[in-house]
Amino acid sequence: MTILDQPPIVGTIPALEADGISKHFDGVFALNAARLSVLPGEIHALLGENGAGKSTLVKVLTGIYTPDAGRILRDGEQVEFANVRVANRAGIVALYQELSIIPTISVAENILLGDQIPSRGGIVNGRELRRRAKEQLDRLNQRIPLRQLAGDLSPSSRPWSRSPARSPTTPASSSSTSPPPP
Numbered sequence: 001m002t003i004l005d006q007p008p009i010v011g012t013i014p015a016l017e018a019d020g021i022s023k024h025f026d027g028v029f030a031l032n033a034a035r036l037s038v039l040p041g042e043i044h045a046l047l048g049e050n051g052a053g054k055s056t057l058v059k060v061l062t063g064i065y066t067p068d069a070g071r072i073l074r075d076g077e078q079v080e081f082a083n084v085r086v087a088n089r090a091g092i093v094a095l096y097q098e099l100s101i102i103p104t105i106s107v108a109e110n111i112l113l114g115d116q117i118p119s120r121g122g123i124v125n126g127r128e129l130r131r132r133a134k135e136q137l138d139r140l141n142q143r144i145p146l147r148q149l150a151g152d153l154s155p156s157s158r159p160w161s162r163s164p165a166r167s168p169t170t171p172a173s174s175s176s177t178s179p180p181p182p
């Protein structure tokens with residue numbers, strides 16, 4: 001897939017840019033020098049037929065796949081996302097429609113999944129864990145009992161208990177994504 005971007009607005013640095021990204025699987029080119037430029041505050045839709053490479057581009061931008069060629073730039077600086085966590089720290093997060101909560105652990109633990117869990121001597125520091133989780137929820141103006149098992153939440157509360165809810169600055173979306181409910 002090759003994505004042509006609009007001419008850049010002079011003087012504005014894209015928040016996120018994919019420049020000549022290629023990725024192939026067993027000889028099949030999923031992306032062939034794909035380009036995408038997202039200016040601050042812009043919303044883009046990736047459109048294309050099945051197999052066009054939309055999901056692959058999102059996965060490259062969020063650190064799931066390493067591109068075979070090309071560059072990713074964040075605020076004009078070249079970056080390399082070795083994994084999802086690194087992309088996450090740079091504010092690049094994919095919000096998938098399918099919920100990825102773990103029902104058998106608490107809301108607080110779900111929110112901090114993938115982060116370093118606060119612990120001392122191998123024992124989880126529950127108070128610190130809940131403090132950090134509350135910080136994330138406060139940013140989203142959500143109040144959910146942090147000790148509650150995520151599986152016991154009502155369906156409307158569940159989206160807030162997954163880790164990508166930590167207010168990404170630049171969410172990368174694909175056809176299978178949707179924003180959290182209001």
Ligand SMILES: Nc1ncnc2c1ncn2[C@@H]1O[C@H](COP(=O)(O)OP(=O)(O)OP(=O)(O)O)[C@@H](O)[C@H]1O
Nearest residue numbers: 025028029030048049050051052053054055056057
């Ligand atoms: N992990 C993989 N292994 C092998 N081939 C893959 C893999 N992921 C994607 N492909 C191939 O790369 C191409 C692009 O796939 P991709 O899933 O990115 O397309 P898409 O635009 O998201 O399609 P859809 O609209 O069906 O979701 C397809 O030919 C697909 O078969």
Ligand SMILES: [Mg+2]
Nearest residue numbers: 054055174175
């Ligand atoms: Mg797809």
